Amino acid sequence: xSPEREPVAVIGTGYVGLVTAAGFAxxxxxxxxxxxxxxxxxxxxxxxxxxxxPGLEQSIARxxxxxxxxxxxxxxxxxxxxxxxxxxxxxTYSGDADLSAVHAVVDAMPASDRHALVMxxxxxxxxxxxxxxxxxxxxxxGFAYVSCPEFxxxxxxxxxxxxxxxVVVGDDGNWAxxxxxxxxxxxxxxxxxxxxxSAEMVKLAANAFLATKISFINEIANxxxxxxxxxxxxxxxxGLDQRIGGHFLRPGIGYGGSCFPxxxxxxxxxxxxxxxHFQLLTAVIEVNELxxxxxxxxxxxxxxxxxxxxxxxxxxxxxAHTDDMREASSLVLAARxxxxxxxxxxYDPIAAEEARKLMRGVEFADSALGAVQGADACILVxxxxxxxxxxxxxxxxxxxxxxxxxxxxxxxxAAVAGAGLTYEGIGR
Ligand SMILES: NC(=O)c1ccc[n+]([C@@H]2O[C@H](COP(=O)([O-])OP(=O)(O)OC[C@H]3O[C@@H](n4cnc5c(N)ncnc54)[C@H](O)[C@@H]3O)[C@@H](O)[C@H]2O)c1
Numbered sequence: 001x002s003p004e005r006e007p008v009a010v011i012g013t014g015y016v017g018l019v020t021a022a023g024f025a026x027x028x029x030x031x032x033x034x035x036x037x038x039x040x041x042x043x044x045x046x047x048x049x050x051x052x053x054p055g056l057e058q059s060i061a062r063x064x065x066x067x068x069x070x071x072x073x074x075x076x077x078x079x080x081x082x083x084x085x086x087x088x089x090x091x092t093y094s095g096d097a098d099l100s101a102v103h104a105v106v107d108a109m110p111a112s113d114r115h116a117l118v119m120x121x122x123x124x125x126x127x128x129x130x131x132x133x134x135x136x137x138x139x140x141x142g143f144a145y146v147s148c149p150e151f152x153x154x155x156x157x158x159x160x161x162x163x164x165x166x167v168v169v170g171d172d173g174n175w176a177x178x179x180x181x182x183x184x185x186x187x188x189x190x191x192x193x194x195x196x197x198s199a200e201m202v203k204l205a206a207n208a209f210l211a212t213k214i215s216f217i218n219e220i221a222n223x224x225x226x227x228x229x230x231x232x233x234x235x236x237x238x239g240l241d242q243r244i245g246g247h248f249l250r251p252g253i254g255y256g257g258s259c260f261p262x263x264x265x266x267x268x269x270x271x272x273x274x275x276x277h278f279q280l281l282t283a284v285i286e287v288n289e290l291x292x293x294x295x296x297x298x299x300x301x302x303x304x305x306x307x308x309x310x311x312x313x314x315x316x317x318x319x320a321h322t323d324d325m326r327e328a329s330s331l332v333l334a335a336r337x338x339x340x341x342x343x344x345x346x347y348d349p350i351a352a353e354e355a356r357k358l359m360r361g362v363e364f365a366d367s368a369l370g371a372v373q374g375a376d377a378c379i380l381v382x383x384x385x386x387x388x389x390x391x392x393x394x395x396x397x398x399x400x401x402x403x404x405x406x407x408x409x410x411x412x413x414a415a416v417a418g419a420g421l422t423y424e425g426i427g428r
Contacts, residue, residue, distance in 0.1 A: 005029045006183055009076035009083045011105055013040060013069070015051055015157065015258075015324065016120055016150050017086030022056055023161035025063035027186055032076035033069045036104075044069040052323040052350050055158045073108055077115065082179055086120045086150070090258075095265040096273070097124050106131050113142025116176030120150045122203050122263055124270045128170070128196035144176035147196045149203030154257065155321030168192045170199025204270070207263040208281060213248040214255045215287040221251035221427025222294070231427030232409060251426045253333065253381065253407040254291035256318035258326035261288075292332045295405055296340065298424050299377055302403045307341030310400065312375035314368050315382025316359075317351035325354040329407075330381045334362055347371035349384055369398060376401035383408040392419035 005028040010021040013035040021031045035041050043050050047064070049057040060067060068075065076083065087101035102121055109117065119128065128147050135143045147170035152160035167184040169191060171177030181191050192202070221231040231251050239246030255261070264281055271278040296306070303309055318328035325331070328351075334344050338361055345363040348355060352364055365371035368387065372378045372395050380387055388410055396402065396419045404416050406425045416423040 006082065006179065007032070007080045008183065009034065009080040011035075011073075011076070011083055011085050012087035012101070012121070013037075013044060014086065014088060015053065015154055016152065017084075018044075018049070018051065018060070019053060019056060019152060019157040019161050020084055020086055020120060020150070021067060022059040022063060022158060024183065025066040026059060026158075026162065027183075028066075029183070030066050030079065031068070032079055033067060034071065034073055034076050035069075036071060038071050041069045041071050053154065053157050054321055059158055077110065077112075081115050082118050082146075082176065082183070083109075083115060084118045084120050084148070089121045089123055089262075089266075091262040091265055095269040097122070097262070097266045099123065099127065102127070102131075106134055109135075109140065109143055111138075111140045111142065116144035116146055116174075116179070118146045118148050118176070118180055120148055122149060122207075122259070122266075123147075123200060124266055125197050125200040125204065126270075128200060132172075144171075144174045145196065146171045146176045146180050147199035148180055149199060151203070151206065154324050155319055162187060164189045166190045166192055168194065168199045168202050170194050170196040170202075172196060204263055204267040207260055208267050208284070210248050211255055211260045211264045211288070212280065212284050214252075214260075215284040215291075217249045217251045218254065218291045218426075219287055222291075224427040234427075251409060252291075253295055253329045253426070254288045256327040256329045258318075258324060261285075261327045292329045293336060294426075295333060295379055295407055296336050298405050299337075299379075299403070302422065302424070303376055303401070305341070306337060309342045309376045310374055311337050311342045311344055312372040312378040312399075313344060313346040313362075313381050314348075314371060314378060314387050315380065315384050316346055316348035316355040317382050317384075320383045320385065321350075323351045323354050325351055325358055328355075330355070331358060333379070333381065334359055338362075345371045345373075345375060348382065349386060351382075369394060373398045374400045377403035377405060379405045379407055380411055381407050383410045387411065392416050392421060396420050 007030040008024050009032040010017045011034045013033050021033045025031050040050050085105050089097045092098045132145050167189050169181050224231040235249040238244050239249050268278045268281040316330040337344050347365045347368050402421045404421050409425045413423050
């Protein structure tokens with residue numbers, strides 16, 4: 001308990017906002033959460049957590065007294081001077097970030113020399129400068145601004161919030177930068193103090209670099225397939241080089257989620273809008289799109305035409321430990337399989353409810369075994385731990401065919417083969 005902890009407000013209670021609120025509450029702050037989604041606020045007030053994120057429900061329950069939920073900004077402005085903004089910035093048709101939710105928040109701010117907007121949402125470089133200009137034009141020059149991009153990963157978000165590799169604080173030398181840095185100080189992580197534009201770029205560059213690493217290892221995997229090397233061995237061999245590092249060297253069926261696709265495209269677009277053609281990112285995006293479709297080629301290699309075939313997809317979420325279906329590779333894959341004439345059955349332990357809203361014509365099962373019933377082939381799409389423990393002999397006994405395509409290279413190859421099934425991984 002630290003009674004002297006600064007109270008804060010969090011605007012937008014999605015994946016980032018709720019985790020930020022819970023994280024600051026864990027550190028001892030009173031947190032005023034605001035969202036325009038009245039239904040979400042009603043559920044949160046009733047103690048219901050609208051998203052799946054490990055440990056979040058327990059953290060919110062533990063800190064109930066410190067967390068207030070409202071659709072009104074008033075109480076937040078009254079009690080907190082730091083207003084963390086965590087509203088969505090989805091891609092527009094042009095690939096630019098849609099800043100309408102951010103602008104709605106800016107528009108709602110009163111004139112004040114006591115408050116600061118602290119931007120957690122991922123925004124293009126120059127957004128902070130534009131917002132300060134808007135404040136200036138509206139006689140709100142006293143409103144301070146800090147860029148504090150968020151690096152948490154869905155699936156381990158609360159853990160990431162409480163144990164970050166670094167915290168980036170971009171400001172123009174006002175009181176608010178120090179206040180934000182002070183809030184994060186107890187976490188003991190390096191705090192990168194910098195200007196607003198550089199802080200904005202750190203976030204975009206970090207995600208673009210990680211996406212590049214994924215597309216790189218996916219291309220190496222594809223070359224391994226035609227040359228006889230095993231990408232798992234290659235990743236192990238290069239990952240031990242400290243200049244490269246072992247993270248993000250797992251090949252698969254392409255990156256998805258609400259961040260990488262949109263942030264890579266936003267950076268490419270940002271560069272393009274400024275007259276610079278970011279060639280590398282163009283290739284990263286193309287490789288990723290092709291990677292999602294390579295699985296279809298693997299199925300065709302073994303089954304021939306997919307017309308009339310039954311294909312089971314195990315896992316639908318864009319990664320394990322989340323119910324987030326935004327930009328999940330499973331969406332592209334299911335649509336491609338259906339377009340090629342296949343029937344698709346699917347199972348996901350957590351994301352099925354979200355998936356049902358987005359997938360048409362897919363038959364949902366309540367278990368992995370149910371999904372593979374009568375299937376000609378099964379694709380492991382998401383690396384849920386329960387899929388690593390599957391009883392492959394039982395799976396074989398209910399399947400019509402014998403092909404397992406491991407889109408994440410995480411099943412035990414020998415166990416799959418031992419059950420009389422044919423194993424196809426990525427790059428091995
Ligand atoms: N999800 C991630 O893993 C992640 C990680 C790092 C950064 N980010 C960035 O953080 C931001 C938020 O992402 P998210 O995944 O939490 O989004 P989300 O869609 O889960 O949540 C956004 C929330 O903001 C609310 N909202 C929209 N307009 C509002 C307004 N005017 N006032 C109050 N609330 C409003 C929505 O109702 C929603 O609850 C994005 O910019 C994203 O790029 C996300």
